Amino acid sequence: MTQDQAIDVVDQLLQDHVEVRSLFTAFETARTAEERSDVFRHIVHDLSVHETAEEEVVWPVVRTDLAEGAALADVRIGEEEAANRLMAKLEALDFDGREFSSVFEDCRRAVLSHAEREENDVFPLLRQLDPGKLAPMATLVDAAKKAAPTHPHPHVPGTATANLLAGPAAAIVDRTRDSLRKARERLSR
Ligand SMILES: [Fe+2]
Numbered sequence: 001m002t003q004d005q006a007i008d009v010v011d012q013l014l015q016d017h018v019e020v021r022s023l024f025t026a027f028e029t030a031r032t033a034e035e036r037s038d039v040f041r042h043i044v045h046d047l048s049v050h051e052t053a054e055e056e057v058v059w060p061v062v063r064t065d066l067a068e069g070a071a072l073a074d075v076r077i078g079e080e081e082a083a084n085r086l087m088a089k090l091e092a093l094d095f096d097g098r099e100f101s102s103v104f105e106d107c108r109r110a111v112l113s114h115a116e117r118e119e120n121d122v123f124p125l126l127r128q129l130d131p132g133k134l135a136p137m138a139t140l141v142d143a144a145k146k147a148a149p150t151h152p153h154p155h156v157p158g159t160a161t162a163n164l165l166a167g168p169a170a171a172i173v174d175r176t177r178d179s180l181r182k183a184r185e186r187l188s189r
């Protein structure tokens with residue numbers, strides 16, 4: 001991949017949001033319970049992976065590099081945790097039960113409103129960061145997604161900030177994978 005073709009981390013995250021929105025639409029328009037169940041599993045997978053990448057890569061940078069970034073990150077992480085709790089509850093509910101529909105609607109609203117907040121309040125500020133910082137972030141988001149849990153999980157404090165400042169992208173990715181593996185091991189104990 002040439003420099004010109006390098007993926008922009010904000011575009012990468014926006015693309016995830018587009019896909020999640022279309023999955024929620026697909027859930028509403030699904031014609032059979034089986035189809036709905038498939039779409040629901042996709043939503044859980046895609047959201048868990050996306051939010052992990054944000055936790056590991058985006059929020060640490062927001063915290064340290066943006067004005068009042070700590071407060072901004074804390075509010076958005078709180079929204080992610082709320083959506084996570086709803087997703088975990090959904091996974092434990094009877095898919096055909098009445099409670100599922102009502103919790104699913106709460107989850108849908110929470111996720112879509114969180115995505116809109118990120119798009120309005122966070123992503124425009126991220127775009128203003130030094131391109132030298134944004135480029136490795138895209139690589140880190142890819143690595144974090146590959147190593148991410150695919151179901152709702154407790155928030156794991158990001159480890160990427162120090163790594164971002166520490167060296168070339170390949171070494172950063174190796175260290176991030178290692179950190180993610182350790183974080184997951186800690187969670188599963
Ligand atoms: Fe998020």
Ligand SMILES: [Fe+2]
Pocket residue numbers: 013017050054115118
């Ligand atoms: Fe997001």
